[in-house]
């Protein structure tokens with residue numbers, strides 16, 4: 001049994017440096033790795049942990065877990081190499097891989113190596129989402145009818161291996177599955193490209209579920225300010241959540257309440273959970289199956305936009 005897991009963060013760029021900071025706060029940071037050696041050495045020295053310029057330099061058996069926060073196009077190769085280094089737990093940043101095919105190849109490989117895998121769908125650990133989930137489970141909204149999510153902000157061309165669907169909307173795709181405890185069966189999507197050269201930078205998805213529920217997801221990299229909002233509508237009430245401020249409002253026919261809850265960092269909850277899974281030898285959730293399901297929905301959305309019709313999503 002591992003009492004105090006030692007984790008290496010691979011990829012200490014824009015988001016990886018947050019993993020480094022939070023893991024250090026939680027006492028789980030054991031090393032850093034980045035192909036830009038200066039980045040690796042900066043964080044290694046700052047937190048007084050070993051640093052490496054390449055995954056191949058990481059000693060075998062040195063780490064209980066690893067965070068893969070390199071660009072999405074590299075996740076599969078980096079994760080496989082970490083498994084060969086006998087890292088038992090991998091936390092692979094969303095969207096896991098670029099395609100369903102890659103995800104399945106990676107999962108089959110990791111299973112053979114007995115590696116337990118978590119995917120970085122961080123919003124499940126957002127306190128606002130936890131409150132929304134609680135209201136749904138307590139049936140405070142009555143029967144759930146539909147949900148809508150908006151995730152927009154202005155981004156210059158930054159991510160070149162993914163469009164707004166794979167990079168951004170996937171957070172809300174996962175949230176809809178999580179909140180409804182159900183997989184969608186069909187998607188209709190429209191996407192477009194305005195400022196970005198390679199991939200779509202705005203998209204709207206409509207998901208339908210066999211229970212009759214529906215979900216609408218809007219995402220773009222064009223709106224000059226940041227909005228991350230979710231609304232769930234039920235037969236007896238509505239819950240609205242601001243995923244940035246974490247403010248949640250529950251409205252029913254006669255009442256409207258905004259319970260106070262102190263803001264706390266979703267990444268801290270997420271990584272604390274990952275560390276606990278290692279200590280307790282548990283399979284983390286969301287895991288590889290959640291990643292594949294979300295990727296299938298994204299691929300079906302891209303297809304829908306291409307053909308101009310709704311597309312069935314096979315499980």
Ligand SMILES: NC(=O)c1ccc[n+]([C@@H]2O[C@H](COP(=O)([O-])OP(=O)(O)OC[C@H]3O[C@@H](n4cnc5c(N)ncnc54)[C@H](O)[C@@H]3O)[C@@H](O)[C@H]2O)c1
Pocket residue numbers: 010011012013014015016033034035036039053054055068069070071072074078093094095120121122167
């Ligand atoms: N959960 C979230 O909310 C969230 C937010 C942002 C990004 N992400 C995800 O995190 C991942 C990284 O995104 P980012 O914005 O930090 O990218 P980034 O380009 O800013 O950083 C990636 C880092 O990985 C390094 N790198 C590249 N290939 C490497 C390799 N083979 N081995 C070691 N290091 C390597 C790069 O030098 C760079 O420092 C992406 O998968 C992205 O989808 C998740």
